[in-house]
Amino acid sequence: MNIVDLRVMRGPNYWSVKHPKIIVLKLELEALSHKLTNDIPGVLPRLKKMLPGLLKHRSVEGVESGFFKTVEAGTTFAHVVQHVALELQTMAGMECGYGRCYPAYEEGHMVVVFSYQEERAGEYAAYAALRITKALVKGEKYKVSDDVKRLHEIREDEFFGPSTYSIVSEAVSRGIPYIRLNNHSLIQLGYGKYQKRIQATLTCKTACFAVEIAGDKRATKAILRESGVQVPKGTTAYDKEELKRAVDWLGFPVVIKPLDGNHGKGASINVTNLEDALKGFAEARKFSAGVIVEQYIDGSDFRLLVINGRFVAAAMRSPAMVTGDGTSTIKQLVNKENKDPKRGIGHEKSLTKINIDKHTRSILKSRNLTTDSVLKKGETLYLKSTANISTGGTATDVTDLVDPYNILMAERIAGLVGLDICGIDVMTTDIAIPLNETRGAVLEVNAAPGFRMHVSPAYGLPRNVAEPVIDMLFPHNQPARIPIIAVTGTNGKTTTTRLIAHMVKANGFQVGYTTTDGIYIQDKLLEKGDTTGPFSAEFVLKDPTVNFAVLECARGGLLRSGLGFQQCDIGIVTNVSSDHLGLRDIHTLEELAQVKAVIPKSVSKEGYAILNADDDLVYAMADGLECKVAFFSMNEENPRVLQHIADGGLAAVYENGYISLFKNSYKIRIDRVADIPLTFGGKARFNIENILAALLAGYISHFDKENIKTSLRTFIPSPGKTPGRMNLFKFPDFEVLVDYAHNVGGLKAVGEFINSLDAAKKVGIVAGVGDRRLEDLYALGQVAGQIFDDIIIRLDADLRGKKAEEITAPLMQGIEDSAPDKKPKLIPEEMRAIAYALEHAEAGSIISIFTEDIQEAVKMVESFKVIQDRRVLTE
Numbered sequence: 001m002n003i004v005d006l007r008v009m010r011g012p013n014y015w016s017v018k019h020p021k022i023i024v025l026k027l028e029l030e031a032l033s034h035k036l037t038n039d040i041p042g043v044l045p046r047l048k049k050m051l052p053g054l055l056k057h058r059s060v061e062g063v064e065s066g067f068f069k070t071v072e073a074g075t076t077f078a079h080v081v082q083h084v085a086l087e088l089q090t091m092a093g094m095e096c097g098y099g100r101c102y103p104a105y106e107e108g109h110m111v112v113v114f115s116y117q118e119e120r121a122g123e124y125a126a127y128a129a130l131r132i133t134k135a136l137v138k139g140e141k142y143k144v145s146d147d148v149k150r151l152h153e154i155r156e157d158e159f160f161g162p163s164t165y166s167i168v169s170e171a172v173s174r175g176i177p178y179i180r181l182n183n184h185s186l187i188q189l190g191y192g193k194y195q196k197r198i199q200a201t202l203t204c205k206t207a208c209f210a211v212e213i214a215g216d217k218r219a220t221k222a223i224l225r226e227s228g229v230q231v232p233k234g235t236t237a238y239d240k241e242e243l244k245r246a247v248d249w250l251g252f253p254v255v256i257k258p259l260d261g262n263h264g265k266g267a268s269i270n271v272t273n274l275e276d277a278l279k280g281f282a283e284a285r286k287f288s289a290g291v292i293v294e295q296y297i298d299g300s301d302f303r304l305l306v307i308n309g310r311f312v313a314a315a316m317r318s319p320a321m322v323t324g325d326g327t328s329t330i331k332q333l334v335n336k337e338n339k340d341p342k343r344g345i346g347h348e349k350s351l352t353k354i355n356i357d358k359h360t361r362s363i364l365k366s367r368n369l370t371t372d373s374v375l376k377k378g379e380t381l382y383l384k385s386t387a388n389i390s391t392g393g394t395a396t397d398v399t400d401l402v403d404p405y406n407i408l409m410a411e412r413i414a415g416l417v418g419l420d421i422c423g424i425d426v427m428t429t430d431i432a433i434p435l436n437e438t439r440g441a442v443l444e445v446n447a448a449p450g451f452r453m454h455v456s457p458a459y460g461l462p463r464n465v466a467e468p469v470i471d472m473l474f475p476h477n478q479p480a481r482i483p484i485i486a487v488t489g490t491n492g493k494t495t496t497t498r499l500i501a502h503m504v505k506a507n508g509f510q511v512g513y514t515t516t517d518g519i520y521i522q523d524k525l526l527e528k529g530d531t532t533g534p535f536s537a538e539f540v541l542k543d544p545t546v547n548f549a550v551l552e553c554a555r556g557g558l559l560r561s562g563l564g565f566q567q568c569d570i571g572i573v574t575n576v577s578s579d580h581l582g583l584r585d586i587h588t589l590e591e592l593a594q595v596k597a598v599i600p601k602s603v604s605k606e607g608y609a610i611l612n613a614d615d616d617l618v619y620a621m622a623d624g625l626e627c628k629v630a631f632f633s634m635n636e637e638n639p640r641v642l643q644h645i646a647d648g649g650l651a652a653v654y655e656n657g658y659i660s661l662f663k664n665s666y667k668i669r670i671d672r673v674a675d676i677p678l679t680f681g682g683k684a685r686f687n688i689e690n691i692l693a694a695l696l697a698g699y700i701s702h703f704d705k706e707n708i709k710t711s712l713r714t715f716i717p718s719p720g721k722t723p724g725r726m727n728l729f730k731f732p733d734f735e736v737l738v739d740y741a742h743n744v745g746g747l748k749a750v751g752e753f754i755n756s757l758d759a760a761k762k763v764g765i766v767a768g769v770g771d772r773r774l775e776d777l778y779a780l781g782q783v784a785g786q787i788f789d790d791i792i793i794r795l796d797a798d799l800r801g802k803k804a805e806e807i808t809a810p811l812m813q814g815i816e817d818s819a820p821d822k823k824p825k826l827i828p829e830e831m832r833a834i835a836y837a838l839e840h841a842e843a844g845s846i847i848s849i850f851t852e853d854i855q856e857a858v859k860m861v862e863s864f865k866v867i868q869d870r871r872v873l874t875e
Contacts, residue, residue, distance in 0.1 A: 001134060002028045004109070006126060008119045011534055012561035014594060015113050017601045020099045020562055023085070023122040024102055025112040025584040026585070027078050027130075032109035032137065034076035041343040044071050046136050047080070050144055051087050059083070059506060065089065071138040076101065077133055078110035078432075085114045085129035088144075092151030093348035094159070096122075121268055151867045156346040158183055163201045164450040164524060170466035177566060189473065190480035191565075192546040193510070194537065197475040200420045201448045203473060210418035212440025214447040215260055217292055220417065227416055229409060232427075232441045234294025243281050246293040247274065253296035255443075256280035258288035269385045270296050276366060297441045301632065302398065304406070304424040305454060305465060306414035313399045313405045313454040313463040314431060319384040320354045320392030326376025330364070331371040334383070342458060347390075350456035354383060354392035360766050367859060369687060392746030395453035397460030399429055405434035412447060420472065423449025463675040482546060485566060485697055488553045488599045489574030490592075491746045496690040496727045497552040502721075503698045503711040509548035512540035514555065517723055517741070517854065521546060546557035555595045557622065559584045565600065569607040570695050571599040571627075572698055576617040577745035581772045593617040610696045613651070615638045632692035634685065636660075637780060650700075652692040657682065659695055670695060671709045677716045683756040686749035715814055719862075723856035726753075729861050733843040733866050735759070736861050742769055743852050744779045750848065753785035760844030764788035765833050767850065768807045770800030779813020788848070791815060791824040794833040796852045804828065830859060838864045 012020050014090035030186050037043045046055065050067065057067035082099040089096045099114035115120025128147040137144035158166060162186040168178050171189050179188040185200045197204045201213070213219055221231045233250060236259060237243040247254055254276060257267035267288040268280030277293075284291040305313045322333035334354050337343070345353040356371060360383045365369060367381075375381055387393040406426070414422035428440025433443070453466045474480050485504075487497045494515045500833035501513040505523065505873050512521045512534040519527040521543055527536070529849040532554035540549045541564070553563065576593045600621050606628075612618040613631035621642055622629045629649065633641045636655035641662070645651055653660040656672065661668040673683045678691060691712060698708040719727045724740035735757075743748050747766070754762055765785045784791050793811055795804055808826060815824050827833035834857060837847045851857035 001032050001081075001130065001246065003126065003130060004028050006123065007560060008116075008123065010561040011562035011564055011566065012598050012602045014559055015023075015100070015111075016098070016599060017117055017598060020566065021117070021119070021122075022098065022113050022115050023119075023126050025081070025114075027110045027112055029076070029078065029082065029108050029110060032077045034836050035078060037071045037080060038074035039646060040137055043136055044068065046139065047071060050136070050142060051084060051091075052081060053087050053091060056082050057087070064240070066576060076110060077702075078112050079132050080114045080136070081126075081129045082114050083769075085122075085134050086126040088115060088128055088132075088147055088151060089150045091144075092121065092155055092336045093344055094118060094121055094151070094155055096218070105585055107794055110694065111585070118155060120158055121151050124154060136609040138726055152345045152348070159347075161185055161200060161450075162347050162455060163448075163450050164198070165620045166451050166464075166466040167198055167201070167469050168457045170464065170470050172479075174470060174474075174480075176470070176474065177541075179542060181542075185377045187287070188542060189470075191484075191541040192482035192512070192549065194479050194482060194542060194545055195481075195542070197450075198469075198473075199448075201469070203420060205420045205472065206447065207418045207420075210420075212421060212449040213417050213749055214422075214445045217257075217259055217444060218290070220445050223416055224413060224445075227412065229494075230415075230435050230441045232294040232297055232443065232471075236290045237281065237293050238290055240278065240281065243277060243291070244274070250293065250295050255294050256284055256293075257285045257292050257294050258286075259290035259292055260288040265777060267386050271304045281361070288308050289772050292715055297439075297443070298438055299427045299429040299438070300429050301394075301430075302426045302428065303449070303453060304402065304410040304426060305449060305451075306410050306419075306422045307425065307465065307468040308414060308420055309411060310468065311402070311410050312468050313465050314395070314402045314873055315395040315453040315457055315460075316398050316431070316540050317387035317389070317453060318394045318396075319382045319387045320394075321380055321382045322354075322375070324377055324379040324381070326377035327374065329372050329374055330369065330381065333375070334371075341382075343392075347452065350452070351394060351458055351693070352390055352392050356383070359384065365661060378749060389450065389453050396486065397454070397463060399458040399461070399463055401432045403434050406431060409435060410441075413435050413442065417445050419445070420448065421469065422446070424527075482541075482548055483570075483701065484541075484549045484551065484568040485570040485572065485574045485701075486553050486565075486568040486599050486602070487574070488558075488565075488596050489572070490542045490577045490579050490596075490743065491611075491749060492574040492686060492690045492693075493552050493554070493572075494740075495678070495687065495722055496693050497550050497727075498722055499690060499694040499712075500548045500697050502715045503694060503703065504550060505709060506711045507698075507701075507703050507707055508715070510529075510545055511548045511550060512543050512546035513552070513683055514540060515552050516537055530556075534561050534564030537761075541565060553581055553599055555586070555592065556584075558595050558598055559586065563602060564601070567604045567607075568599070569600055570610060570697050571603040571607070572610040572616045572622060572697065573597070573612060574690065574693060574824065575612050575615045575745070577743065577780070578776060579743035579745065579774065580772070583771055593621070597621045600625055600627070600629075605832070607698070608650075608700045610693050610700075612693075613638050613644070623692045630696045631696060632689065633869040634689060634692075636662075650696065652696045654692065659688065659691055660751070661695070661699060666704070670705060676712045678712070678722075680717075680726070680753065684753045687726065690834070707784060719854075719858045724848060724851060725744060725856060726750075729865055731841070731865055734841045735866075736838070737846060737848045737849055738854070738861060739848065740854060742767075742852075743772075743775070744783055747780060747783045747787070747850070750850075751783065754787060754846060754848060757846060759846040761790065761842050761846075762788045763790045763792070763837055763841070763845055763847045765792045765794055765830075765837055765847070765849045766811070767796055767852065767853075768811050769796060770798065770802040774806075777810035778814040781811040781816075783814075783817040784811075785819035785822055787816040789822070792833050793823060793824050793826050793838055794830045795828040796832075815827060831856065834860050834866075 007024040036192035097113045102111040266284040301317045338353045386649040423446035425444040428438045454463045504511040519531045612635040633654040636653040645662045727738040729736040
């Protein structure tokens with residue numbers, strides 16, 4: 001059994017719209033293709049022993065231990081891989097529960113789908129699950145703990161920290177989308193011009209100078225002292241002599257910590273002698289040249305949290321500790337404490353496991369203890385000098401106990417330092433008493449304070465401290481999203497996308513759009529190439545100048561990694577016809593339609609799916625949609641449209657030479673088709689379909705009807721506006737059409753236009769794409785033979801794994817079978833083929849160039865036209 005293909009889905013996709021983050025595996029089962037789990041003795045007992053957590057997997061049985069029952073009854077080993085991959089991630093603190101298995105097109109292959117939280121962990125789990133399943137089959141021993149350990153490491157490296165996770169979760173619960181901008185905690189909330197950014201608990205509103213002040217503990221203390229806030233007496237030492245003078249002045253006990261430290265790193269608390277003070281000084285110097293020496297304040301450690309000027313939460317923090325039972329060693333007590341289900345690795349759970357590190361051993365040594373020492377019953381031993389949760393400390397929520405004096409003090413401190421999110425460390429005997437009455441003090445002010453102690457305290461009520469963060473970033477229902485129109489289909493999607501983008505711009509928006517030839521921001525080409533996948537969509541949605549997105553979405557990106565967004569406002573499907581079949585496990589038109597259907601399924605409930613009512617497969621996509629639906633048709637008597645209108649639906653139709661809207665049984669005529677340049681006087685009927693889809697998109701977007709009409713009349717097809725889409729060049733004696741059509745549907749549509757022209761001869765330069773099926777190449781040849789009088793066959797620069805004759809042979813056979821009297825000419829190089837056709841052009845003819853390299857083809861035609869025009873002038 002082997003993995004022959006692995007894909008990571010990052011958005012709504014062919015396999016699941018509701019579960020966007022999934023791994024898609026294609027397995028070759030080999031010798032196991034005809035064996036089930038009950039065919040091999042001992043599989044179930046070994047599985048139970050290796051992964052007892054699978055007991056909770058319900059599988060198709062729908063009850064606990066359901067998966068074990070299916071294994072006992074007999075299931076495929078691909079099914080085992082699916083459940084093992086899910087369980088491994090769950091064991092590593094990444095709860096995952098969605099999975100499916102499907103027979104693949106090839107015999108002996110299966111497709112396995114399972115969810116992930118972190119994609120690198122999902123990929124690792126796939127390979128680990130395969131190794132474990134193979135070991136199960138062979139009866140070999142396998143150390144699952146090694147894989148779980150590695151998955152833990154991946155989680156800690158790449159998963160959101162608890163602070164980031166709480167903010168992102170709050171945003172998602174409000175319908176605010178997010179984009180992860182790097183592998184750490186830099187996150188974009190919202191799209192386009194409405195976006196806000198966070199990094200952990202730093203936000204785009206956090207003032208740089210405030211972070212600098214908070215990072216300079218000496219400056220912070222000075223500001224607070226001058227404003228009447230109780231702070232410990234202290235000074236800064238840069239060498240051992242200054243340290244000695246400081247402790248002489250302050251007296252013991254003291255606290256020693258780095259001037260620029262954070263998270264308790266390098267801090268020594270309750271230092272009671274010079275020897276320990278020198279050790280603490282050396283430790284602090286690892287993090288900062290300057291070392292703060294200040295008086296030790298007795299009491300408990302409290303963290304007060306202020307967001308946007310308002311106090312929101314407080315927690316009492318305790319350092320990692322153990323309590324003796326009179327028999328257990330310190331090491332045994334730590335191990336017992338680490339078995340607490342609340343404790344996990346890193347940020348996995350509400351508490352972190354206690355690590356006996358160098359710092360802990362130093363504390364033990366100072367008390368003449370070792371890890372093998374036994375504490376008296378009831379004796380408490382602190383294992384860390386700071387109360388940080390990340391080192392095993394605990395937190396108790398005390399929000400409701402904080403005295404109003406202390407609340408006001410915290411809010412004043414946040415304002416004095418200038419932090420929008422501010423963590424204030426206070427040492428006092430009782431937070432319910434004003435700080436000036438307990439002889440307590442403010443120890444530190446922290447930028448980017450952690451939220452973990454508040455959102456998941458060990459004791460007390462969890463507090464949703466992310467809520468005020470989102471309130472601050474998106475106040476008063478400020479929008480977070482920009483309108484998104486997604487366009488898909490086999491043919492016409494690029495023209496439709498460009499037309500809609502033109503319409504959006506004409507209505508005053510700063511539009512970003514993606515096409516098969518590039519990414520455009522406000523009509524400026526920023527990225528060249530086929531940019532119809534998820535990364536290109538994100539490119540637009542991350543742009544801070546864009547307030548409207550029109551995104552072409554092709555099948556390749558959908559199958560490779562899914563959509564680049566979770567929801568759109570309008571989803572358009574132009575048509576579905578034979579193209580790219582046999583690629584990426586899509587073999588039938590029905591399967592291709594399911595790929596395209598991802599777009600309408602991703603439309604928000606308040607949005608619209610715009611579907612072609614003349615296309616059976618596209619029309620069927622309306623079934624089961626949760627959004628609204630609008631149809632377009634080239635036939636106003638289409639019964640599907642008539643029924644839809646009768647039910648109060650919205651539609652656009654071509655009728656009596658006009659494009660019109662039907663709404664509530666009323667007909668609203670928008671414009672005469674012959675007056676819309678994109679239709680070439682009404683002869684390019686396939687572009688009328690694209691216009692109808694764009695008309696609906698504009699109307700649904702609340703664009704004024706006159707503005708829509710003006711946009712349609714000012715969208716002039718040309719190499720600059722619609723490169724490679726019906727670019728018509730008029731020479732003195734003949735015409736040249738440059739188009740990107742590369743499949744049967746596209747060729748037929750252009751052929752219909754060509755046949756409507758009064759041309760003495762029709763010449764076609766055609767090519768087959770190397771990764772298409774032989775039957776597709778044959779069909780392309782048939783259509784070419786039916787349309788053109790003379791045919792020139794060229795080849796793409798990239799043959800995509802085929803030999804030249806494997807492409808040309810079925811093309812020629814198709815031409816011969818449909819038009820035996822026509823003898824095609826083979827000129828492999830595209831530019832030479834174009835040059836030949838232009839040089840031998842006959843008067844009154846039209847030359848149709850179906851090009852791979854649009855830019856070079858247009859350049860050659862334009863250059864030849866300049867030469868022809870000069871020749872006419874000189875004559």
